[in-house]
Amino acid sequence: MTDSVEPASVQGSVGQGSVVQGRGQDKRKRLIDAACQVFYAHGVERTTLADIAAAAGIPLGNVYYYFKTKNDLIQAVVEAHLSEARAMLAAVEAAHDGPLGRLKALFGALADQSELIATYGCPQGSLCTELDKLPDGPGRAAELMRLPLDWAERQFSALGRADARDLAVEVIARYQGSAVLASTLRDPDLLARESARVAAWLDTVSA
Amino acid sequence: MTDSVEPASVQGSVGQGSVVQGRGQDKRKRLIDAACQVFYAHGVERTTLADIAAAAGIPLGNVYYYFKTKNDLIQAVVEAHLSEARAMLAAVEAAHDGPLGRLKALFGALADQSELIATYGCPQGSLCTELDKLPDGPGRAAELMRLPLDWAERQFSALGRADARDLAVEVIARYQGSAVLASTLRDPDLLARESARVAAWLDTVSA
DNA sequence: GTCTATAGCCAGATAGAC
DNA sequence: GTCTATCTGGCTATAGAC
Structure with a gap:
């Protein structure tokens, strides 16, 4: 990791799982938030704990007080993504x-x-793809x-569609695939x- | 990389770019083929040159006779994928x-x-996603x-569709997205x- | 062209002072 | 709880014999 300046803040506020937390734990949250952003921008494998500690403004050694291993931090990041998605x-x-x-x-929000x-x-798809090979x-x-697959399925079921699962797969797959294409080709317009x-x-499906 | 036994051969024969090659260069081809497979199964970042050398049955030091750096080998792997796709x-x-x-x-072949x-x-999508963050x-x-996007667009154009590009994006995105979902959920049936x-x-599109 | 041995670096993890 | 200094291992890359 050589570059220090990023194209502005990368994410809103992934993180924050439990509601009640000792106020000493805000460093834990800062570490998770920093990890979310750096993982997203540069990938999990390539990101070092030193990168994350620097991004969170915390000395490297202190990271191990909150997370025994890098894998523990990765798990915490996944949980943070789950919380935000929910x-x-x-x-x-x-x-x-x-x-x-x-x-x-x-899907408007995603666009x-x-x-x-x-x-x-x-953010979710690239993380899953990367963790898949770990x-x-x-x-x-x-x-x-x-999570989004089941949610979409419930919406289609509420529309009275018997093929709700297939429709959910189609809609999520189209989004995930568009994200892969748009990021590979660096083309935001493709996604839009x-x-x-x-x-x-979707309008034709309701009928 | 600790495991040595893989669930059978992972790919057919990605590799082989130039038709004419000195017969000393078959080691180069073996290295590229091995890299394709190990990259695909374990990811580019995590794979070491020692892994690739072992998979190709070639001593580590000899790798550098054919590729000056790991990045050079990665580039060669990309070219091999391009050749096979074409x-x-x-x-x-x-x-x-x-x-x-x-x-x-x-798409039948993919299924x-x-x-x-x-x-x-x-194979192509996960490689692109991973190289994207390098x-x-x-x-x-x-x-x-x-490559497949342009190819699909030409097919839809041949069908007389003015929105050939959009249709190509849709069909490739659905495949790429299905691959992300199927691999994340370990569900081949989803893809099928x-x-x-x-x-x-596709049958309805031709009309 | 091929291969062994190893240099040099850097990341994950630990020890222990404060 | 916090932080500095450091150990240890593994990976890229090189040197150089054959």
């Missing part, structure tokens, strides 16, 4: 009444991040895909166009 | 007459690899996505089902 889905449900509006709201996604890929097997990262086409398709 | 698309074009048959043939893809992801920028890896739905969708 919160986002809950917020979408609270803000919209019908299943169709909710589905479109979710708003097209610049970021075209630079670094889908030694310890599937792990909890799979939950990161199951495909998002619009997915929205149009 | 060959596969050419074979599909030779074996099928109409654009629709060609598109369906391509046949669902077990492998559900284990390690899409230091040297986009590089030639983007070509790996542009979505492939079938893409095939059905």
Whole structure:
């Protein structure tokens, strides 16, 4: 890791799992947030604990007071992503009444991040892809895909579709695939166009 | 890298760029083939040159006679993937007459690899995702996505569709996304089902 | 061209003072 | 709880015999 300046803040605020936490633990949260951002921008493997400690403004040795190993930190980052994903889905449900509006709201929010996604890929998807090839097997990262998949399936079920699972797979796959293409080709417009086409398709599905 | 036994051969024969090559260069080819497989199974970052040398049955020091740096080997692997992809698309074009048959043939071939893809992801897609976050920028890896994308676009254009580019993006994105989901969830059936739905969708597009 | 031995570096992890 | 200094191992890359 040689570059020190990043193209502005990379993520909102992934992290913060438990509501009640001793106030000494805010360094733990800072470490997780820093790890989320640096992992996303540069990849898990390539990121060193020194990078994360520097990004969090914490000396390297102190990291081991909060996380015994790098793998422990990675697990904590996955949990933080899960928490944020759950919160986002809950917020979408609270803000919209019908299943169709909710589905479109979710993908509208993703389209708003097209610049970021075209630079670094889908935060959840690229993490899953990377963790997939790590030694310890599937792990909890799979939950990161199951969560939006199951959520989308429930929305399609609420629309009365018997093929809700297939539709959920299609909609999530189209987003994940668009993210892969957009980031590989560095083309945010590709993601925006495909998002619009997915929205149009969703309207035809409700019938 | 500690494990030595893999679940059988991982790829057919990625590699072999130039037709004419001195017969001392078959070690170079063996190294590229070995790198393709080990990169695919364990990821580029995690794979060491010692892993590749061992897989190719070549002593570590000798690797540097053929490739000055690890990055050079990575580039050679990308070129090998490009060659194989071009060959596969050419074979599909030779074996099928109409654009629709060609598109369906391509995705049928992918569905046949669902077990492998559900284990390690899409060979091209996971490589692109991983190289995306490496230091040297986009590089030639983007070509790996542009190649099938442009090819699909030509097929849809031949069908007389004005929105050929959008349709190409959709079909490739659905495959790439399915690969991400299938490998994350370790579910080959997901890929098979979505492939079938893409095939059905292709029939409606021709109209 | 091939291979052994090893230099040099850097990352994960620990020891222990404060 | 916090931080400095350091150990240890492994990986890229090189030197140089054959």
